[in-house]
Amino acid sequence: MAGKPPQGDPVQDAPQVAGPKHAAAGLPAIGHTLRVAQQQMGVRRTALTLLRVNQKDGFDCPGCAWPEPEHRHKAEFCENGAKAVAEEATLRRVTPDFFAAHTVADLATRSGYWLGQQGRLTHPMYLAEGAEHYAPVSWERAFDIIAEELTALGSPDEALFYTSGRTSNEAAFLYQLFAREFGTNNLPDCSNMCHESSGSALSETIGVGKGSVLLEDLYKADLIIVAGQNPGTNHPRMLSALEKAKANGARIITVNPLPEAGMERFKNPQTPQGMFKGAALTDLFLQIRIGGDQALFRLLNKLILETEGAVDEAFVSEHTHGYEEFAQSARAADWDETLTATGLTRAQIDEALRMVLASKRTIVCWAMGLTQHKHSVPTIREVVNFLLLRGNIGRPGAGVCPVRGHSNVQGDRTMGIFERPAPAFLDALEREFGFAPPREHGYDVVRAIRAMRDDKAKVFFAMGGNFVSASPDTEVTEAAMRRARLTVHVSTKLNRSHAVTGARALVLPTLGRTERDLQGSGEQIVTVEDSMGMVHASRGRLEPASEHLLSETAIVCRLARRVLGDESRTPWEEFEKDYATIRDRIARVVPGFEDFNARVADPGGFALPHAPRDERRFPTATGKANFTAAPVEYPKLPEGRLLLQTLRSHDQYNTTIYGLDDRYRGIKNGRRVVLVNPDDARELGLADGSYTDLVSEWQDGVERRAPGFRVVHYPTARGCAAAYYPETNVLVPLDATADTSNTPASKSVVVRLEQSAAN
Ligand SMILES: Nc1nc2c(c(=O)[nH]1)N[C@H]1C(S)=C(S)[C@@H](COP(=O)(O)OP(=O)(O)OC[C@H]3O[C@@H](n4cnc5c(=O)[nH]c(N)nc54)[C@H](O)[C@@H]3O)O[C@H]1N2
Numbered sequence: 001m002a003g004k005p006p007q008g009d010p011v012q013d014a015p016q017v018a019g020p021k022h023a024a025a026g027l028p029a030i031g032h033t034l035r036v037a038q039q040q041m042g043v044r045r046t047a048l049t050l051l052r053v054n055q056k057d058g059f060d061c062p063g064c065a066w067p068e069p070e071h072r073h074k075a076e077f078c079e080n081g082a083k084a085v086a087e088e089a090t091l092r093r094v095t096p097d098f099f100a101a102h103t104v105a106d107l108a109t110r111s112g113y114w115l116g117q118q119g120r121l122t123h124p125m126y127l128a129e130g131a132e133h134y135a136p137v138s139w140e141r142a143f144d145i146i147a148e149e150l151t152a153l154g155s156p157d158e159a160l161f162y163t164s165g166r167t168s169n170e171a172a173f174l175y176q177l178f179a180r181e182f183g184t185n186n187l188p189d190c191s192n193m194c195h196e197s198s199g200s201a202l203s204e205t206i207g208v209g210k211g212s213v214l215l216e217d218l219y220k221a222d223l224i225i226v227a228g229q230n231p232g233t234n235h236p237r238m239l240s241a242l243e244k245a246k247a248n249g250a251r252i253i254t255v256n257p258l259p260e261a262g263m264e265r266f267k268n269p270q271t272p273q274g275m276f277k278g279a280a281l282t283d284l285f286l287q288i289r290i291g292g293d294q295a296l297f298r299l300l301n302k303l304i305l306e307t308e309g310a311v312d313e314a315f316v317s318e319h320t321h322g323y324e325e326f327a328q329s330a331r332a333a334d335w336d337e338t339l340t341a342t343g344l345t346r347a348q349i350d351e352a353l354r355m356v357l358a359s360k361r362t363i364v365c366w367a368m369g370l371t372q373h374k375h376s377v378p379t380i381r382e383v384v385n386f387l388l389l390r391g392n393i394g395r396p397g398a399g400v401c402p403v404r405g406h407s408n409v410q411g412d413r414t415m416g417i418f419e420r421p422a423p424a425f426l427d428a429l430e431r432e433f434g435f436a437p438p439r440e441h442g443y444d445v446v447r448a449i450r451a452m453r454d455d456k457a458k459v460f461f462a463m464g465g466n467f468v469s470a471s472p473d474t475e476v477t478e479a480a481m482r483r484a485r486l487t488v489h490v491s492t493k494l495n496r497s498h499a500v501t502g503a504r505a506l507v508l509p510t511l512g513r514t515e516r517d518l519q520g521s522g523e524q525i526v527t528v529e530d531s532m533g534m535v536h537a538s539r540g541r542l543e544p545a546s547e548h549l550l551s552e553t554a555i556v557c558r559l560a561r562r563v564l565g566d567e568s569r570t571p572w573e574e575f576e577k578d579y580a581t582i583r584d585r586i587a588r589v590v591p592g593f594e595d596f597n598a599r600v601a602d603p604g605g606f607a608l609p610h611a612p613r614d615e616r617r618f619p620t621a622t623g624k625a626n627f628t629a630a631p632v633e634y635p636k637l638p639e640g641r642l643l644l645q646t647l648r649s650h651d652q653y654n655t656t657i658y659g660l661d662d663r664y665r666g667i668k669n670g671r672r673v674v675l676v677n678p679d680d681a682r683e684l685g686l687a688d689g690s691y692t693d694l695v696s697e698w699q700d701g702v703e704r705r706a707p708g709f710r711v712v713h714y715p716t717a718r719g720c721a722a723a724y725y726p727e728t729n730v731l732v733p734l735d736a737t738a739d740t741s742n743t744p745a746s747k748s749v750v751v752r753l754e755q756s757a758a759n
């Protein structure tokens with residue numbers, strides 16, 4: 001079945017495969033970092049820029065949300081952080097000439113990689129109705145166009161205000177304020193596709209939708225379980241923390257259908273010995289079947305319950321609710337069913353149990369491998385049950401650790417970017433700003449797509465991100481987007497969402513995190529919150545990519561003034577001039593931000609309060625930490641099908657593609673690959689190196705197809721397959737979402753592999 005990669009993409013996708021690596025970081029990572037950075041920035045700018053990342057007077061790395069250690073190395077960044085910075089600090093530019101040379105239709109045929117590689121956007125651009133090209137437009141005219149379309153709507157709920165997770169606290173706070181003064185809670189965000197399942201499960205069970213550990217806790221833990229996460233690629237600095245935890249005596253269990261290089265062996269580039277030899281991180285690797293985690297934790301809970309003295313009785317009786325019902329459901333866990341669901345052996349689970357029982361302080365870390373399934377919320381609740389049983393929440397060295405993605409995705413939510421805001425938050429806004437915020441829930445990402453599809457929403461505004469590529473069911477999403485009256489993207493770089501437009505479209509170029517932000521009162525700082533609830537300042541130093549850029553904050557302020565006019569009593573002009581005045585308001589509206597301006601002056605930042613962590617207080621409906629009971633679920637596959645997870649390669653940041661290699665998985669020069677267990681491949685007659693179409697099967701009867709993937713025999717769990725996002729988003733049905741959180745189930749797509757027609 002040998003064949004050719006699909007035609008029509010200007011980027012040659014011709015994968016070469018060398019097999020998985022067993023160690024991450026080290027010298028090759030440094031060499032690779034500098035090469036990528038210098039291609040984008042040149043040698044001098046590379047040195048100047050990379051030295052500022054995550055330093056106390058520098059900017060927050062736009063890479064991921066992993067926290068900064070107290071004692072920072074001179075180079076507190078990682079290969080992938082450096083790539084994120086290089087993408088933003090690139091010297092390449094997308095000017096009006098570029099748009100004059102390319103029609104929108106032409107841009108729509110280009111790959112995401114090609115679009116991103118063109119560089120930074122320099123001018124506000126407007127696509128008039130019926131026009132073929134974007135043309136330069138003044139900022140004033142751009143705001144007029146948005147105001148025209150917004151005021152023409154039948155109801156404010158026909159507008160959608162999306163946010164990606166790089167937006168600063170200041171800009172996010174004003175953005176949600178503007179949307180609510182305008183009259184809608186339609187604030188879908190990337191979190192809806194990301195850690196929403198974590199937020200849903202944690203708010204219900206412990207009363208706070210965020211993780212309960214600080215970096216120091218990892219150093220104090222006896223046992224760290226890393227489930228459904230690939231930190232070697234997506235949170236490389238986490239490996240240093242795990243290395244330190246191990247040096248302090250912690251043991252690590254990794255739960256993953258794939259053996260990921262970073263979790264096997266980590267070569268710390270910041271220590272000479274680590275650079276060459278590296279430390280083995282994982283003590284026990286549980287190669288689980290996709291979606292088997294709830295069953296695994298359920299059985300572990302049963303085994304804990306059956307072990308004399310293993311339950312922390314005092315904690316359970318003083319601090320929890322729902323124990324009896326939970327214990328009953330856990331006792332019913334079945335060994336055979338668990339072995340089927342997980343694909344693990346009895347010996348492996350026994351070994352895990354021994355490690356769990358030997359630990360007085362346990363942390364569970366997780367990311368998208370746990371959050372993007374139909375049963376993600378009950379899975380994460382089961383993790384909470386597991387920790388509660390042995391009193392592992394609210395004491396040092398123990399707790400829940402959902403590891404966030406975008407560098408300020410957690411902060412954006414804290415600032416009120418949420419389609420289902422808490423009434424107390426709206427009350428506080430009402431008190432502070434003197435208007436009546438809408439109380440009805442707005443649309444999340446999936447509902448926003450349906451609303452556009454069904455003509456219930458007509459204006460789509462995005463503060464960052466790449467909505468059409470990041471969302472599920474690409475064809476449905478793109479068709480929905482094209483029905484809009486107006487699409488607006490505030491962006492740093494060109495992406496596919498600029499080419500799939502409503503009747504009219506605007507692309508508004510903005511400052512990145514690395515750039516100096518000069519306003520009326522002088523140079524501004526912004527603030528961000530990391531994955532562990534630490535808030536700190538970020539100050540850009542580089543000259544902006546173009547003189548025509550506005551900061552996200554300035555864009556919101558000017559838009560609000562234009563759209564809301566005299567009806568708004570909010571001092572938008574003052575906010576734009578001096579971001580400290582925004583922080584004064586945040587301090588009065590958002591709990592935990594008292595004295596914000598004074599506290600952010602501390603270069604180390606400050607920790608937001610977290611009642612379960614700080615005082616073992618659980619602000620839930622019952623006033624206690626809630627055990628929960630739910631039936632065990634796991635995916636059941638029809639004959640001859642595989643369960644596909646869509647994940648990240650080492651050379652991408654979400655929909656931004658840095659390059660065509662996935663070094664740790666031994667794949668070069670191509671992204672259209674599907675990783676299949678060799679035994680499954682043999683049964684299905686799929687030779688390594690052959691080409692196949694991925695066809696997803698869903699209960700709506702619609703067959704979704706992604707053509708031309710090279711089969712790679714790879715040691716993933718049986719019955720499972722893996723391929724990269726966003727190329728495979730076309731396969732994820734819009735309605736296939738997690739219960740409760742409504743997150744697209746992009747880690748469990750039932751597929752059949754069909755010989756490529758191109759062969
Ligand atoms: N360089 C870089 N850094 C990033 C990003 C990036 O794209 N590039 N993205 C950022 C964002 S927004 C996010 S959310 C994070 C994402 O960080 P990750 O969640 O690490 O990202 P994914 O590539 O989606 O990897 C999911 C992992 O879960 C495993 N997995 C899949 N299904 C299951 C399952 O059912 N059970 C278990 N136990 N494991 C499973 C996969 O094998 C894989 O190792 O990274 C952030 N950081």
Ligand SMILES: Nc1nc2c(c(=O)[nH]1)N[C@H]1C(S)=C(S)[C@@H](COP(=O)(O)OP(=O)(O)OC[C@H]3O[C@@H](n4cnc5c(=O)[nH]c(N)nc54)[C@H](O)[C@@H]3O)O[C@H]1N2
Pocket residue numbers: 163164165166167190191193194195368405406463464465466467469470471472490491492493494495510511512513552646647648653654655656725726728729732746
């Ligand atoms: N199939 C599948 N789909 C997924 C996932 C998956 O694992 N599988 N993961 C999901 C997850 S976890 C997430 S978080 C989403 C990500 O969804 P998004 O956040 O919407 O996507 P990104 O690719 O991160 O957005 C990249 C764009 O953001 C813009 N940008 C970058 N920096 C800035 C900035 O500072 N300001 C502004 N205004 N714009 C900026 C650039 O123009 C760039 O092109 O995708 C989700 N989609």
Ligand SMILES: [Mo]
Pocket residue numbers: 190193194195404405406
């Ligand atoms: Mo994410």
